[in-house]
Amino acid sequence: MDLTPQQAVAQLKRLASDLITEADLEKRLTKAAESKQPLRIKFGIDPTFTDVHIGHSVPIRVLRLFQRMGHMPILLLGDATARLGDPTGRNEQRPPLSEADVSHNAETYLDQIGTILDLSPEKCEIRRNSEWFGGMDFFDALRLLGRGTVARMLERDDFQKRMENRQPIHLHEMMYPLMQGWDSVMLNADVELGGNDQLFNLHMGRLLQERNEQQPQVCLTTPLLLGTDGRKMSKTYANHVPLNGTANDMYGKIMSLSDDIMPDWFRMVTELSDEEAAKWLAGHPRKAKGKLAWEVCREIHGNEAADGAAEEFTRRFKKKELPQDIPSVALAAQALPLPNLMKDAGLCHSTSEARRLIKGGGVRLDGVVQSDPNAQIEVKGDVELLLQAGKRRFVKITAE
Numbered sequence: 001m002d003l004t005p006q007q008a009v010a011q012l013k014r015l016a017s018d019l020i021t022e023a024d025l026e027k028r029l030t031k032a033a034e035s036k037q038p039l040r041i042k043f044g045i046d047p048t049f050t051d052v053h054i055g056h057s058v059p060i061r062v063l064r065l066f067q068r069m070g071h072m073p074i075l076l077l078g079d080a081t082a083r084l085g086d087p088t089g090r091n092e093q094r095p096p097l098s099e100a101d102v103s104h105n106a107e108t109y110l111d112q113i114g115t116i117l118d119l120s121p122e123k124c125e126i127r128r129n130s131e132w133f134g135g136m137d138f139f140d141a142l143r144l145l146g147r148g149t150v151a152r153m154l155e156r157d158d159f160q161k162r163m164e165n166r167q168p169i170h171l172h173e174m175m176y177p178l179m180q181g182w183d184s185v186m187l188n189a190d191v192e193l194g195g196n197d198q199l200f201n202l203h204m205g206r207l208l209q210e211r212n213e214q215q216p217q218v219c220l221t222t223p224l225l226l227g228t229d230g231r232k233m234s235k236t237y238a239n240h241v242p243l244n245g246t247a248n249d250m251y252g253k254i255m256s257l258s259d260d261i262m263p264d265w266f267r268m269v270t271e272l273s274d275e276e277a278a279k280w281l282a283g284h285p286r287k288a289k290g291k292l293a294w295e296v297c298r299e300i301h302g303n304e305a306a307d308g309a310a311e312e313f314t315r316r317f318k319k320k321e322l323p324q325d326i327p328s329v330a331l332a333a334q335a336l337p338l339p340n341l342m343k344d345a346g347l348c349h350s351t352s353e354a355r356r357l358i359k360g361g362g363v364r365l366d367g368v369v370q371s372d373p374n375a376q377i378e379v380k381g382d383v384e385l386l387l388q389a390g391k392r393r394f395v396k397i398t399a400e
C-alpha cells in the first residue's frame with residue numbers, strides 16, 4: 001500500500017480506541033519511509049484455548065494493515081505468559097495450563113491466524129516468549145520484579161476491584177504486566193497492538209523500554225468486539241465466533257447479532273469502507289446482517305463457502321428445514337445426564353455450558369425442548385437421537 005504517513009495514520013485511527021501517541025506514530029512512519037527500514041509491529045496472544053475467535057481478529061487485522069504498508073509484523077505467541085495467566089478483566093485467578101496444552105494450542109493458533117495474516121517468513125516474524133523467559137532463573141525474575149512497583153500495579157482497575165471486594169490478588173499475577181512489557185524490550189518493538197483492555201500492559205512495555213534505553217513503543221489499542229449476546233466476546237460466555245468454525249456456523253452466529261452492534265462489526269471485521277457499510281446499514285437490518293455475515297465468511301472461507309452458508313441459512317431458518325449436513329456420532333450404549341451427552345457429542349465444550357443452554361431453553365431432543373439439566377438420556381440399540389443446541393448446532397447420536 002502506497003500511503004503517506006498521514007494517510008496511514010488516518011486508516012489506523014479508524015480501527016483504534018487509543019493511540020499513544022498519534023504524533024509519535026506519524027514521526028516513526030515518516031522516518032521508516034525515508035530510511036526504507038520497516039517498523040517492528042508487535043502483537044502478542046496467549047494460547048490459552050484451542051481456538052481464536054473473531055474478536056481476536058481485530059488487532060490481527062490492524063497487524064495485517066501494517067504488513068500491507070510494508071512493515072514487519074511480530075506475532076508473539078505467549079507460551080510463557082499463558083502458563084501464568086493474564087489477570088486482565090478477571091475477578092479470580094486464572095487456572096494454570098500445562099506446557100503440553102500451551103504448545104498444542106499455539107500450533108492451532110498459527111493455523112487460524114494464518115487465514116488473516118501472511119505468516120511467510122519474509123513477511124512475518126513469529127516468536128514465542130519462552131525464548132527468553134524459559135532461560136530465566138529465580139534471580140533474573142527478581143531483577144525483573146525490581147523494574148516495577150506495587151503502587152503502579154495496584155493502579156489496574158481489575159486489581160482495585162478485587163481489593164474493594166476483598167478478593168485475593170496473588171503475587172505471581174503482578175508479574176504478568178512486567179512479563180508482557182519485557183516482551184517489548186526483547187523484541188525492540190516500535191508499535192504494540194492489543195485490545196483496549198490491554199492498555200495498562202502496553203504502557204508497561206513503554207516504561208521498561210525507556211528504562212532499558214530503547215525508544216518507548218507506540219501503543220495502539222482496538223475496541224473489544226461484542227459477542228452474540230451483546231457482552232464482551234469470550235469463550236467463557238459461549239458468545240464467541242471461532243475462526244476455526246465452519247462457514248455455516250460462522251454465518252449463523254453472525255446473523256444472531258443484535259442490530260445495534262452491526263456498525264462496529266462492519267468497521268472492525270470487514271474490508272468495506274465506511275461509506276459502503278453505511279449504505280447497507282441504511283437498508284433492512286436482516287439484509288445488512290446477511291452482507292456482514294457473508295463478508296466475514298468470505299474472508300475466512302472463500303466466496304463459494306460464503307455463498308453456500310447464505311443459502312443454507314435461508315433454507316434452514318426461513319423455510320424452517322433441518323440442515324442437510326448434520327454430523328453423526330456413535331457413543332457407548334448407556335444412560336447419561338443430558339449435559340454430559342451434549343459434551344460427549346461435541347455440542348459444547350463443557351457440562352456447565354450445556355446446563356446454561358438447557359436452562360435458557362436452547363436445547364431440543366428429537367424436536368422437543370429440554371428444560372431439565374438433570375434428565376437422564378438413554379443411548380441404546382438402533383435408536384437415533386437428534387440433539388440440537390441453539391439454532392445452529394445439530395448432531396445425530398447412535399449407539400456403538
